[in-house]
Every structure is written in C-alpha cells, then in structure tokens.
C-alpha cells in the first residue's frame with residue numbers, strides 16, 4: 001500500500017498517554033503570561049532537585065569521556081550494586097545475571113509485554129493503573145483484564161475480585177500471562193500490606209500466572225508501615241521486580257531502570273533469554289547514567305540523607321493536600337501511604353460536568369489548575385494530583401477544585 005494512503009498501523013490507536021493530553025491547553029494559557037498551578041506530572045526533579053552526589057558522578061563520567069556503548073544487559077558494576085540493594089533492603093539473593101538495565105522502567109514494561117503478549121493473550125491490571133500499562137498490552141494485541149482496587153479499603157486489592165476476573169477471562173478464552181502490581185501505587189498513593197501481596201501470590205500460583213511488580217516508589221514511604229518487596233513473599237513463584245532511578249533518586253531524566261527475574265524455573269529462564277535478546281537490539285542503556293547509578297546505589301549514606309529530605313517534604317505536602325481536599329464538599333480522598341500522588345473521588349452529580357475529562361479541562365481553562373483525570377488511569381469521577389509542588393501551590397490547586405465543584 002502506498003505510504004500516502006495509510007501510513008500507520010491499526011495498533012497505533014492504542015498509542016496514547018492521558019497524563020500529557022492537556023499540554024496543548026496549558027501551553028496556550030502560558031502564552032498569555034498567566035501562571036499555571038501544575039500538579040499533573042509526577043516528576044520530583046523540578047520541585048526537590050536531584051541529589052548532588054549523583055549528578056556529580058554523572059558529570060565525572062562525562063568529563064572522563066565515558067560515553068561509549070555499554071554492555072546490553074547493563075554495566076557489570078551497576079548490576080552488582082542493584083543486586084546488593086535487594087540483599088541490603090529485603091534480604092533477597094538475586095544474581096546480577098538475572099537483572100537487566102533498561103532505559104527507564106518504561107522500557108522494561110515494553111520488553112516484558114513484547115515478550116509475553118500477543119493476540120489471544122492477556123494480563124490482569126489492578127484498576128486504577130498507571131496509564132502506560134493498558135495501552136502497551138493493547139499495542140501488542142493483548143487483552144486487558146481489570147480487577148478493581150477497593151477504594152473504601154484504602155485501595156487494597158480484593159482477592160475475591162481478582163479470582164473472579166481471572167475465572168471470567170479464562171472462560172472467555174483469554175490466555176492470561178501475568179498479574180501486574182504497582183506498589184506503592186500510582187495513582188492512588190496506597191501501599192500493599194504483606195497479606196495483600198501474599199493473596200496475590202496465592203492467586204497467581206493457583207492460576208499459573210507470572211507476577212510483575214512495579215516498585216519504582218519503594219523508598220518513598222510516608223507512613224510507619226514497612227514496604228514489602230514482592231520477592232519477599234513470592235519465593236518459588238515466578239515473579240519480576242522492576243525499579244529505577246526516576247523516583248527514589250529523583251533522577252527521571254537519567255532514563256535508567258531495571259528489571260529482575262529472580263526465579264530458576266524454566267519459564268523465568270526463557271523470559272530472561274527473551275529479554276537478553278531484546279536488550280541487544282537497542283544496544284545499550286546510557287553509559288554515563290549507569291555510572292551515576294553505581295554511585296546512587298553504592299553511597300547509601302548520601303542516599304539516605306537525600307531520601308530523608310525528599311520524604312519529609314512529600315509527606316508534609318501530601319498531608320496538607322489530603323486534609324484540604326477532604327474539606328471540599330463532594331470530594332473525598334484516601335490516605336496517602338507511599339509515592340507522591342492523591343487520587344480523590346469527585347462527586348460529579350453535584351456539578352454540571354458529565355465526566356472527569358470535562359472537569360479537568362475546564363479546571364485548567366478556568367482556574368489554571370492542572371491535574372490529571374482519573375479516567376486516564378481507568379477510573380472516572382476521580383482526579384490525580386501530585387503532592388510535589390509547595391503547599392502554596394497545592395492550596396491554589398485545591399481552591400481551584402473547590403471553585404469548580406460549585407459549577
């Protein structure tokens with residue numbers, strides 16, 4: 001077919017990322033010189049900066065001319081530091097040869113989905129979910145099966161609902177491959193208890209499904225509860241752990257992530273082989289960013305200092321915003337336990353808006369407040385606000401929402 005007739009494949013209808021959809025509206029407003037109160041993008045760097053010890057290591061690598069390709073699966077020293085981190089934090093023994101460095105966790109998502117999903121296959125996501133996952137599964141022709149998180153129960157997964165959705169998908173003929181967990185969670189700011197995770201592991205085991213755990217916020221914990229890594233409760237059950245420098249190290253622009261496939265069963269081995277081939281096709285992840293990553297993980301003292309500062313600020317902002325949102329008539333927001341997001345429910349029946357997309361677009365146009373619609377994460381009548389901007393800005397965000405709830 002000539003190029004001019006039909007340039008894109010059918011799958012491109014799924015290439016969509018709702019978090020960035022209001023950029024054109026925001027840019028229009030910015031051109032008028034007006035200020036925008038932005039709580040839409042989960043990037044900690046503009047608000048909290050990146051730890052100096054990490055950026056210094058990056059600059060040093062550049063000065064020393066360390067900008068060649070590196071090993072496709074990742075720099076040996078960096079992989080070793082990642083393995084040591086799992087031992088130190090969770091007492092897990094993961095051989096570094098079972099870990100792959102990726103260009104952000106996002107690339108790990110693409111590689112895993114590419115390896116596991118095609119037409120007729122599917123995966124289970126908990127709803128709401130981080131919006132990269134559903135479109136990626138669909139891009140590869142797969143079916144997305146949604147199991148609802150329980151809002152009233154602090155967004156905990158429901159074992160019954162999970163079992164029911166899997167049973168239904170199987171009876172519809174979907175060849176399910178994995179269950180995805182995001183813990184701590186974007187967009188809800190919740191964190192799974194050990195028991196919640198044990199339940200998911202049990203369901204995965206009973207249904208012969210892989211568990212993939214996105215733990216990119218595993219050190220941004222705002223409460224006294226302890227974070228459980230999936231590896232602690234899934235020994236002997238095939239699982240994958242993903243993480244990266246973007247959030248815990250406030251290093252979004254380094255574009256460094258990793259994926260560990262620790263188990264010794266044959267299917268986990270096949271998956272490692274598949275990933276091993278895919279990483280060679282894109283040659284390597286950034287070399288200077290991996291060198292910065294070595295220092296980021298090795299210098300635990302400096303990291304802990306940075307984390308303390310980052311978590312303290314996020315906690316104050318999240319607590320402020322949660323209280324402020326709950327004061328608004330028609331808005332209710334669960335407690336934030338980890339990451340840096342709030343996901344309030346908005347009672348649209350009190351307003352003239354028919355859905356949260358219209359609400360968010362008007363919020364930006366009229367109040368210059370920029371948050372993301374819940375439906376972009378799979379659940380209408382919700383908003384996602386970050387807890388990253390300073391309290392003065394968050395107050396403007398809450399005030400804008402309050403004003404619009406009266407429309």
Ligand SMILES: Cc1ncc(COP(=O)(O)O)c(C=O)c1O
Pocket residue numbers: 042103104105106107130182185186214216243244245246252256257
């Ligand atoms: C849950 C979750 N996973 C993955 C990512 C993307 O990570 P990366 O920057 O490492 O690609 C994000 C970014 O917001 C996220 O919230």
